[in-house]
Amino acid sequence: MDRFVYADNAATTSVLPEVMESMLPYLKEFYGNPSSLHRKGREAKRAIDDARMRIAEALNCKANEIYFTSCGSEADNWAIKGAAKARADKGKHIITTKIEHHAVLHAMRSLEKEGFEVTYLDVDNTGYVSPERVEKALRPDTTLVCIMYANNEIGTIEPIAEIAKVVKAHGALMFTDAVQAVGHIPVNISELGVDLLAFSGHKFHAPKGVGALYIRNGVRIETLIDGGGQERSRRGGTENVAEIVGMATALDLAVSRLDEMERVEKMRDRLIDEILKIPNSFLNGGRTRRLPGNVNVGFEFIEGESLLLMLDMAGICASTGSACSSASLEPSHVLLSVGLPVEKAHGSLRLSLSPENTAADIDYILEKLPPIVQRLRDMSPLYNKG
Structure with missing residues (x-):
């Protein structure tokens, strides 16, 4: 092995040294339970309050609208199930898309078993869903619309602010899964106009095991986890103080480094341009409205799993796609939803970059990838060597 290149940042990111450093005091010294009244508890509570304020400032919302969770999937489930059930008296119709993360899609399946009706919107061949398509799907009994901010597999950025205007005019709630967006592109909640927004720390160099849900003040939502009254009695369970602090630090750093995303975009574009020079290769998703670090390409006549190995x-x-389902040999539901045939979907490769990547990383990928693709094709009975 000549060198090591980590190009799976959409799955998870490394914990930055500054983030680790910010967490250590709350693992070693300020270890109290935030619900305790003594000084150790008060110290921990102050740390959570400070982290909440920093996160709210970074996302341009109010501190009392941020609720900490264990991960993005929990935040997704809480937003969808909590909001749908709280408004069931007004209607039981929900709108989402066919390319959402499995945390969203599985939450929808769960609600369908409880009598809710879900409309799964089609997207175009780049994964884009238009506000007009959402508007046409709205019904008098629609109470919730759930559309991801940016796709985890093909990187498509959706027009959330425009969609939210349509949804709000109808009187429904708007939720966006922003797990892949926060920390990677500017996210201004006040300008977006959404009612609910989920994100996860480990996607922007915080540890795994901490996330958050933005709940606009005044939005009714049922509790997902009952417990001891934490998070203003909306989410039970002792708070993960150190990781909450780490997530706030990571978000501060991510926002301060957003200008570096121009460099990440250039690395992304170079990868795409050079990879597409390989015969019988293709880009999944569009060249515009795409996350700065997302590259998703396909190669005919080979299997993605062999390529990964x-x-x-x-x-x-x-x-090959979502890290939460990459152990499955089923083709990506996202790639199928944008019109890719099954045989082409099996040959997909996702390379996801962060500011931690370098031009030398891109050089190395471009050095190793083409001969590997050719080697696999030479072994494939489907490949015409003639």
């Missing part, structure tokens, strides 16, 4: 042997960490 050979890249791994060369020291390159990548993915």
Whole structure:
């Protein structure tokens, strides 16, 4: 192995040294339970309050609208199930898209078993859903619309602010899963106009195990986890103080480094341009309205799993799609939803970059990838060598 390149940042990111440093005091010294009245508890409570304020400032919302969770999937489930059930007296119709993360889609399936009706919107061949398509799907009994801010597989950025205007005019709630957006592109909640927004720390260099849900003041939502009254009695469970502090630090750093995303975009575009020079390769998703670090390409006549294994042997960490389902041999529901045939969907590769990546990383990927693709094709009975 010549070197190591981590290009799976959409799955998870490394914990930055500054983030780790900010967490250590709350693992070693300020270890009290935030619900305790003594000084150790008060110290922990102050840390949570400070983190909440910093996160709210970074996202341009009010501190009392941020609720900490264990991850993005919990935040997604809480937003969807909590809001739908709280408004069931007004209607039981929900709108979402076919390319959402499985946390959203599985929450929808769960609600369908309880009598809710869900409309799954089609997207175009880049994964884009238009406000007009959402508007046409709205019904008198629609109470909730759930559309992701940015897709985890193909990087498509949706027009959330425009969609939210349509949804709000109808009187429904607007939820966006912003797990792939926060920390990677500017996210201004007040300008978006959404009612609910989920994000997860480990997608922007905080540890795994901490996330949050923005709930606009005045929005009714049922509790998902009952407990001891934490998070203003909306989310039970002792708070993960150190990781909450770490997430606030990571978000501060991410926002301060957003200008570096121009460099990440250039690395992304170079990867796409050079990879598409490989015969019988193609881009999944569009060239515009795309996350700065997302590259999703496909190669005919090979299997993505074999490609991943050979890249791994060369020291390159990548993915075939969502990390939450990459162990499955089923083709990506996202790629199928944008019109890719099953045989092409099986040959997909996702490379996801962060500011921690370098131009040398891109050089190395471009050095190793083409011969690996050719080697796999030479072994494929489907490939015409003629």
